[in-house]
Amino acid sequence: MAYALITGASRGIGLSIAIELAKRNINLILIARDEVALKENARVLNEKYQIVVDILAIDLTEQQSVETILSWLSQKNYEVNMLINNAGYGLSGQMNKYSLSEHENMMHLNMNVPVRLVYALLPMLSAQEKAYIMNVGSCASYQAIPGLNIYAASKSFILSFSRGLSQELKKTAISVSVVSPGATDTAFPDRARVTSKKAIRLAKATNMSPEQVAKIAVEGMLRGETEIITGALNKLGVLLTWLLPKKLVEKNIASIYCE
Ligand SMILES: NC(=O)c1ccc[n+]([C@@H]2O[C@H](COP(=O)([O-])OP(=O)(O)OC[C@H]3O[C@@H](n4cnc5c(N)ncnc54)[C@H](OP(=O)(O)O)[C@@H]3O)[C@@H](O)[C@H]2O)c1
Numbered sequence: 001m002a003y004a005l006i007t008g009a010s011r012g013i014g015l016s017i018a019i020e021l022a023k024r025n026i027n028l029i030l031i032a033r034d035e036v037a038l039k040e041n042a043r044v045l046n047e048k049y050q051i052v053v054d055i056l057a058i059d060l061t062e063q064q065s066v067e068t069i070l071s072w073l074s075q076k077n078y079e080v081n082m083l084i085n086n087a088g089y090g091l092s093g094q095m096n097k098y099s100l101s102e103h104e105n106m107m108h109l110n111m112n113v114p115v116r117l118v119y120a121l122l123p124m125l126s127a128q129e130k131a132y133i134m135n136v137g138s139c140a141s142y143q144a145i146p147g148l149n150i151y152a153a154s155k156s157f158i159l160s161f162s163r164g165l166s167q168e169l170k171k172t173a174i175s176v177s178v179v180s181p182g183a184t185d186t187a188f189p190d191r192a193r194v195t196s197k198k199a200i201r202l203a204k205a206t207n208m209s210p211e212q213v214a215k216i217a218v219e220g221m222l223r224g225e226t227e228i229i230t231g232a233l234n235k236l237g238v239l240l241t242w243l244l245p246k247k248l249v250e251k252n253i254a255s256i257y258c259e
Pocket residue numbers: 007008009010011012013014031032033034035037058059060061086087088089090109136137138139180181182183184185186187188189191
């Protein structure tokens with residue numbers, strides 16, 4: 001019996017992805033730090049969808065987190081055929097608003113953890129008849145975002161890493177997708193400490209729900225799409241970013257996020 005392993009499944013987009021997969025009778029492993037939330041999510045999903053759900057409460061930024069996950073999987077004899085790298089967060093404002101170690105913690109979670117999990121689970125994924133990797137990027141992947149700068153750069157890494165990996169694994173049974181949501185109504189702005197009124201107004205005006213994002217993400221992943229941008233407005237935004245001069249785009253974004 002194989003499982004979908006989802007990081008950041010205590011709330012937000014990760015929890016909504018868990019629900020989308022549960023609707024398809026897929027057994028789940030939910031990972032995040034908040035054990036109480038994970039237990040409650042597992043109870044509800046198990047009751048409602050009659051699937052097997054297990055949880056692992058762990059801080060993924062701990063140096064040995066991926067080794068801990070691997071040995072936990074092996075103890076439990078669990079096979080994974082879907083890896084959803086969703087846990088991540090941003091830090092908004094000027095670079096010197098935060099300590100270097102705060103930036104590095106975010107960079108570790110957003111970039112190193114997905115790479116380490118992919119690397120560690122590749123042998124197991126390769127042994128499956130069909131397997132999926134979904135990395136959660138962001139519309140922030142497509143341009144520099146002054147005021148959310150290191151976060152946006154970390155998501156550009158995820159986009160590029162995922163596209164390259166998808167080609168590298170083309171001849172295997174592993175399909176790789178990168179999902180890029182735009183503003184989504186989750187706890188993200190609180191954790192990112194967004195204070196710019198313009199940015200908050202813009203997010204409120206364009207927010208999609210995590211349920212909408214998860215549905216598009218899971219459908220796209222199961223269709224084998226490599227790059228999934230959620231919603232028509234976000235697709236238009238990415239297209240305009242590609243068409244317009246970078247300097248103009250960055251100046252405009254700075255006027256929103258560096259308020
Ligand atoms: N919301 C948006 O507007 C938006 C837009 C584009 C992309 N995204 C991306 O979508 C993904 C999900 O974010 P979200 O919007 O759903 O935010 P969220 O509601 O804050 O959820 C983040 C999830 O990541 C987990 N997490 C955070 N730090 C962790 C750590 N050190 N160890 C383990 N788990 C950790 C959190 O669980 P615990 O706190 O329990 O650990 C939570 O389950 C992120 O990669 C984010 O960058 C979000």
